[in-house]
Amino acid sequence: MIRINQLKIPYEKSKDEQGILISKIAKKLNIPKTEITSLSIVRKSIDGREKPDIYFVYSVDVALENESKLKPKVFGKDVSKVTKSAYSYKPSKTVEDSGKTVVVGMGPAGLFCGYFLSINGYKPIIIERGKKVEDRLADVEKFWETGVLNTESNVQFGEGGAGTFSDGKLNTMVKDKLGRNKLVLETFVKFGASPEITYVNKPHIGTDVLSQVISNMREAIIEAGGEIRFETKLTDIVVKEDRISEIIVNDNERISVDNLVLALGHSARDTFKMLYNKKLHMEPKAFAVGVRMEHKQSLIDDAMYGMRHEDSVDGLLGAADYKLTAHASNGRSVYSFCMCPGGYVVNASSEEGMLAVNGMSYSKRDSQNANSAIIVSVTPDDFKDDNPLSGIEFQRELEKAAFDAGNGKIPVQTYGDFKLDKKSTQFGNITPVTKGNTAFADINKVLPKSLCDALKECITTFGKNIKDFDDEDAIILGV
């Protein structure tokens, strides 16, 4: 197999990408087109540096009639031989020796753990405190409409986990030496996602499609012999001779276990506390907190493409995204995270009297606004003490302040008013696009001053990268 990188095609010609790529490859390898027996795209990204000319840039793998005939001079930086190796799942114990495995949580981690165990014959039990995705969607919709929170079935808890309402973006900074990321993407395709996600630079499924994919994966787990129990919460563990012998669910049922997988995610604060009290080793870690920021999608499109994505030839350019980082003079790092082109800011709370937001988009990414988390690094030094759970207390204080600031609704402010430490009373030329109601507030009263200072300084810096990113009318929502 030969890998060829850096094949550029003007975006407007990409409808015929296969034909153009074959011609380019034949020329590059100095062979007739008929020598190419197969072509697969490994990566496709956008190059907008020569605006108004926008290109798609491809890496492709090709198989040839006779690879050994290639002249040595064709190989170089962008042409190399590759051997394809697929990830293979090799558990340390056989099915017969493995005993009973319980997976706790059915977010991305628990879902894939349960899926691979099941299709390899291990018959795990997967327990999930929330509901199956169809019922969960109804609870979440109700919460966004009425503000009435179900603390066990919400944006964080339920089949699919917190990822279900996170836009279905699938990029990771983890290097894929073993091919695991690729297998995850291929598995999503097998269960209904677009094949494009296996090669585009920033794959995206969309919340709407992802819920269907997850429910298809559930059926496959059950068909392969796995058992899934919804509305079943791990509430205690029984430790005998230094190992977990049983778990207790919903405070009343005991299940014996040989292997326990804790795929609890980020928000199971009650379960973390229970496990800490049971002396499981835990360490505090640094994380990041901040706000969501909304701009008109057209502002981001103009900065990235020099045109609106709707005006691109045959609509071939999707809503544009961005990634920004800066360092504030007080030593904090500020960066954009989970950018949602054509997205929504959603109320993602999971505890009563507290409020957190997230970003989400549907597969079409067609709302009028772009949003992104603009977040500031915090370390255990910011927390009250060195207890491993102090970071959670830090989060709770911010979430409570956010809830109070918006009276239970998502606190919202224009960037201009945020800079002036002033509660907004009206929007300018951008209105927020949210799931869940909003209320004007002053976010300076929600986040600690050093974080607000860092945000203000770095958002101004971001305005140098993307024109008008720091416009007074841009919207910030928290936390």
Ligand SMILES: Cc1cc2nc3c(=O)[nH]c(=O)nc-3n(C[C@H](O)[C@H](O)[C@H](O)COP(=O)(O)OP(=O)(O)OC[C@H]3O[C@@H](n4cnc5c(N)ncnc54)[C@H](O)[C@@H]3O)c2cc1C
């Ligand atoms: C507030 C927030 C915002 C985020 N924003 C984004 C974003 O914008 N974009 C993005 O790509 N990623 C985002 N993420 C990250 C993304 O959601 C996670 O990377 C991903 O969901 C982690 O997968 P997971 O399986 O480890 O955990 P989760 O998805 O959290 O799944 C854990 C599952 O375990 C279940 N569970 C917990 N405790 C128990 C128990 N005791 N018994 C039984 N079941 C239990 C929960 O109900 C849940 O379904 C965000 C996360 C959070 C919390």
